[in-house]
Amino acid sequence: MASNAQGSSSVKALLVEDMPVDTLLLSTMLRHFHCETKVAKNGKEAIDLFLEGNKFDIVLVEKRIPIITGPEAVEKIRAMGETDVKIVGLSIETDDQEAFMSAGADVFVSKPMKLDVLGAMIQEVINKKNNAMV
Template sequence: MDFKTQGSSLKVLVIEDCEFQSWVLLAKLRRFSCQTTRAKNGREAVDLYLEGKKFDIILCDKEMPIMKGPEAIVKIRSMGSTMGSTEVKIVGMSADSNATEEFMSVGADMFVPKPMDFEVLEAIIKEVINKKNNGVV
C-alpha cells in the first residue's frame, strides 16, 4: 500500500529518550514512507517547533529527562495554528497504562500503550492521510 499523500510523505516527530524504543518506532514509520525526526526529550521537540518545523503526527513518550511528554504537548499546543501545532495529531505513548488521562488532559488526541502495535500505527497514519486528502487538516 502506498502511504504517500499528494506526492509527499507524512512528517512524523518521535519524542522518545530511549534509543532502542526510538529505533524500533522510526523503523516502523519508514515502512510507511514517513519522513521522521527524533527528539530525545520534550525540550528538543518544543525547540523544533520554535525553529519553524511542522509535523503531521507527533508520537510522544511520557517520562523523559529535561521535559516530560505532557509538558511538551502543552507548550506545542499553546503555540497555535501559526506554528502548525493545532492541526498536528499528537499521540501519547507510555508503558504506564494509567497515563491516558494525563495525556488527554493536556491536548493529546489519543493514547497508546508501549510498545506500539504496528496495526495501531498503521491506523493512525491512514487517518491522517485521509484527513489531508480530504482537506480537513
C-alpha cells in the same frame, strides 16, 4: 499494509523518545509507512523544533522523557497554536493516559505500539491531508 498508508504527500512525523531501543523500533515502524521522521530525545528538543518553524503531521511522544515530560511538551506545543498536528501519547503505563489527554493529546497508546495501530493513525493523517488539498 505499507501500500495502504501511502498518500500523494509524505507524512512528517516527530518521534520524541529517549530510549535508543524504542527510538529504533518506532522510527523503523514510521519508515515502514514512508514517513519523513525527525527524532527529539527530550521535550525541550521537541518544543524547539516547533519554535524553529518545523511542521509535523503526527507527533509520537513518550511520557517519561528528560527535561520536559511528554504531557508538558504536548501542552506547550498546543499552546503555540499547533492544533492541526495529531499528537499521540506513548507510555508503558496505561495510567498515563489521563495526563496526556488533559494536556491536549489526540490519542494515547500504551507501549509496545502495534504496527497496525500506527498504520491506522498514519492513514488517518494522510486522509486528512488529502482532504485539505481538495
